[in-house]
Amino acid sequence: MKYISTRGQAPTVDFAQAMLSGLAPDGGLYVPETWPAAEPALARPGIPYATVARSVLTTFAGTSLSAGAIDRAVMRLVERFRHEAVTPLVQLDANLWLLELFHGPTAAFKDLAMQLAASLMDAALAGSDSRLTLVTATSGDTGAAAVRAFAGAERIRLIVLHPEGRVSPVQRLQMTTVAADNITNLAVRGDFDDCQRLVKGLLTDEGLRARGALSSVNSINWARLAGQIPYYVTAGAALAGPAPRFVVPTGNFGDAFAGWAARRMGANVGGLVAAVNSNDALARVLTDGVYSRRTTVETHSVSMDVQAPSNFERLVFEATDRDTDRTRALFETFAREGTVTLDDALLARLRAEVSAVTVSEAETRAEIAHAWSAYGQVICPHTAVAVAAARRLDPADGPVVALATAHPAKFPAVVGEALGFDPVRPAVLQGLEGRPEHYRKVEPTLAAVLAMLD
Ligand SMILES: *Cc1c(COP(=O)(O)O)cnc(C)c1O
Numbered sequence: 001m002k003y004i005s006t007r008g009q010a011p012t013v014d015f016a017q018a019m020l021s022g023l024a025p026d027g028g029l030y031v032p033e034t035w036p037a038a039e040p041a042l043a044r045p046g047i048p049y050a051t052v053a054r055s056v057l058t059t060f061a062g063t064s065l066s067a068g069a070i071d072r073a074v075m076r077l078v079e080r081f082r083h084e085a086v087t088p089l090v091q092l093d094a095n096l097w098l099l100e101l102f103h104g105p106t107a108a109f110k111d112l113a114m115q116l117a118a119s120l121m122d123a124a125l126a127g128s129d130s131r132l133t134l135v136t137a138t139s140g141d142t143g144a145a146a147v148r149a150f151a152g153a154e155r156i157r158l159i160v161l162h163p164e165g166r167v168s169p170v171q172r173l174q175m176t177t178v179a180a181d182n183i184t185n186l187a188v189r190g191d192f193d194d195c196q197r198l199v200k201g202l203l204t205d206e207g208l209r210a211r212g213a214l215s216s217v218n219s220i221n222w223a224r225l226a227g228q229i230p231y232y233v234t235a236g237a238a239l240a241g242p243a244p245r246f247v248v249p250t251g252n253f254g255d256a257f258a259g260w261a262a263r264r265m266g267a268n269v270g271g272l273v274a275a276v277n278s279n280d281a282l283a284r285v286l287t288d289g290v291y292s293r294r295t296t297v298e299t300h301s302v303s304m305d306v307q308a309p310s311n312f313e314r315l316v317f318e319a320t321d322r323d324t325d326r327t328r329a330l331f332e333t334f335a336r337e338g339t340v341t342l343d344d345a346l347l348a349r350l351r352a353e354v355s356a357v358t359v360s361e362a363e364t365r366a367e368i369a370h371a372w373s374a375y376g377q378v379i380c381p382h383t384a385v386a387v388a389a390a391r392r393l394d395p396a397d398g399p400v401v402a403l404a405t406a407h408p409a410k411f412p413a414v415v416g417e418a419l420g421f422d423p424v425r426p427a428v429l430q431g432l433e434g435r436p437e438h439y440r441k442v443e444p445t446l447a448a449v450l451a452m453l454d
Pocket residue numbers: 108109110141142219249250251252253254255256303304382405406
């Protein structure tokens with residue numbers, strides 16, 4: 001299996017190379033050269049998560065990683081999850097289901113892909129006896145999942161930038177209480193956009209590049225998406241029958257694109273609905289064909305506060321029948337001007353692939369309360385956006401699965417206020433307070449950050 005760039009001007013690479021470089025050198029995103037079919041045996045209900053994950057990863061990795069490396073990565077993932085089913089389905093209503101993705105070590109769905117990516121990257125680096133520095137900006141969940149996944153990795157140094165005072169206390173503690181020599185936590189005196197700008201600056205800094213390979217672990221990385229395909233396969237198989245529509249709480253559109261890929265591979269996935277908060281670039285472009293960036297709004301569902309969802313490029317690439325020149329032109333225009341208009345034919349193609357629903361802050365709070373009173377479920381604000389969107393669909397059109405992406409106890413302020421009681425912390429979120437924290441504060445300039453990395 002080989003990988004090509006959505007912008008068509010980068011050499012073809014294998015899975016390990018795509019995983020270790022993240023972004024393609026032409027600025028595009030890696031996609032499989034052709035879409036493989038999922039093994040037919042996976043369509044039966046009752047196949048263990050580990051079997052599905054092993055099969056999907058083997059399909060995508062081809063010969064670039066050994067069977068042993070994939071097996072160890074999957075076993076480590078499954079061991080670190082606190083639920084036998086790994087990603088259990090919970091029934092809410094006659095035709096509405098919740099897919100719980102938060103039973104991992106940091107209680108958010110990013111554990112599912114990050115745990116796999118960490119093992120697989122370490123294995124790929126061991127093969128070539130090389131080292132890698134990963135840099136990532138986080139508004140909370142990505143950093144926590146990455147720190148837990150990469151702590152102690154022999155060949156990888158991880159640098160995480162979070163905006164000081166703007167991640168929840170639980171999220172900060174999850175990142176900073178892990179004592180590992182290969183992790184550097186930086187609290188930037190600025191906002192998430194500052195962190196993202198600094199990461200870009202680090203990734204292109206000549207001095208830092210001269211000291212060794214650099215990459216990132218956000219969801220532009222194909223390995224992250226590959227690790228999110230298995231739960232669409234298992235959930236689709238468990239609900240054998242009319243293909244369920246999946247409603248995905250969406251920020252960078254990585255999770256939703258993994259669902260799209262699962263459907264493309266033949267999994268029992270019907271429609272895909274991206275549920276977004278007021279940062280609604282996806283919903284707007286699917287309405288009027290204008291893809292434009294606005295100022296990021298702070299919402300209850302902070303991990304979805306994204307204005308330019310990077311994985312949208314992968315969907316456009318597919319909807320143009322893999323026209324790399326057109327994809328490159330569209331996204332270069334967008335990068336330059338902050339806005340680009342799609343023609344009617346492309347818009348119609350995109351609408352055939354996904355739809356989007358915008359959910360307000362008031363609706364998010366109301367849905368947290370409703371899910372408790374109607375279903376007895378305590379849900380996080382991201383999940384609430386998905387459930388609110390799911391309840392707007394017509395249940396007569398078939399089963400609907402809403403993705404539950406984080407444990408509610410990660411967001412005690414908003415959940416507690418909506419319910420009148422605090423969500424109970426799972427074991428992985430207990431005992432964080434009072435542990436020594438490892439992080440340094442830094443001014444929001446590239447020079448200040450570089451000085452911290454010596
Ligand atoms: C990251 C995240 C999302 C958004 O996922 P994308 O792949 O960026 O669309 C949704 N919910 C939670 C809890 C997250 O951490």
